[in-house]
Amino acid sequence: MVEQFIQETVQLIQTLPPVSIYLVFFTVAYVENVLPPIPGDVLVAFGGYLAAESVIGLLPILLLTTIASVFGFMSMYWIGSKWGEQIEGSPKGVRLLRFIPVEYLNKVRSWMQQWGMGVVLANRFLAGTRSVISLAAGLGHTKVSATILCSAISSVLWNSILLGFGWVVHENWRLIGEYLSIYGRIILGGVALYLLIRIGIYYYRK
Template sequence: MLLSAHLPLLQTGILGRLMAWLEHLMVVIGAPGAALAVFLENVFPPIPSEVVLPLAGFAAANGHFGLVEAIAWTTAGSVAGAWLLYWVGQALGVERLKAIAGRLPLTAPHDIDVAMGWFDRHGGKAVFFGRMIPGVRSLISIPAGLHRMAPFSFTLYSALGSLAWNALLILAGHQLGAHWTRVEAWVASVQDVVMVLLLAAAGWFVARRLRARRAQREDHQGARAAGSEPELIDAH
């Protein structure tokens, strides 16, 4: 077994047992087992791609399947997982998401229109690069489904982005051999940077929205003090 000798961080717990089962699929079934592992990694984020993909590269280095097979099959699994999340976004729908946004603090239905407008202009690039960003690569399929991105374009950009990401991590695992677990630490560093940027963006959004609401209240109070009652303008 590959994991028992080379994956000490996942020796115990449900995730460890799941990873051991996925590793068993790669050994017994071959490259299609790697595709299934990557499919599950796409739809179940606690399974880390930075473990599954280098493991597939290590399995290829040990002769369980070819390197090209590993890249091709895992890319197919990635696209299948991306499509499942695309359908989740499509089933949710923009109108339902607007209704949810209208009930949440600091958000409004207009925010969804703005996001959809941005995706209309940059959807292809968002999907392509999103498939290569840890923490984002799976979730990017949901707004694509919400936007009902053209199926051919979604498949093409998902496949190209997944191919680049999968090939990078599989080749790293293949070259590192028994030290393939080092890839997880490298990707974790990138993911930490991504999370900091996302949190910073969220903080900026909240601060901006709070300032807009405070300014609106002050304008309203000033108008009332002056003896007039202006029509409120949505700060969203």
């Protein structure tokens, strides 16, 4: 399903004029922060390939995807800030976002209490946790200006890497998706290991 989405989006982009291409990338970068199954990272890498082919500009696509990522992050932040009590009161998950377990959300909140805005700063590099981090930031009512700044720095760094790789590998940009998949598994495995260690330490001390 993900591969089909990528294929259809790429085919659509190849038929559009540059202005419309920018709009598609902006939309994908925004929605990817709200609905994690959207493979936004792979498509941003495709943007690097298009920039190398001079179809679009490298700086404009970096700027637009970064702005869209920050808007997406802050949209989830707003949801967490506005409906925090309802979200935390749900025993099975978030009504609007069933893919986010409350237990996972609470764990991310504990990370933020421990490391503060550093979690927001690293959010783009933590595959599979981005929406949870933005939601947790809203629940915690972190300072808006600092949250925007940290999410912007994280987004511009991550998008620069993706666009750069897309530019370098050129027509082999799809390979980046495979490496991102491996990277995501490593990150999620690391998170799971961290949770197991914390649980083990808790019961050992108890």
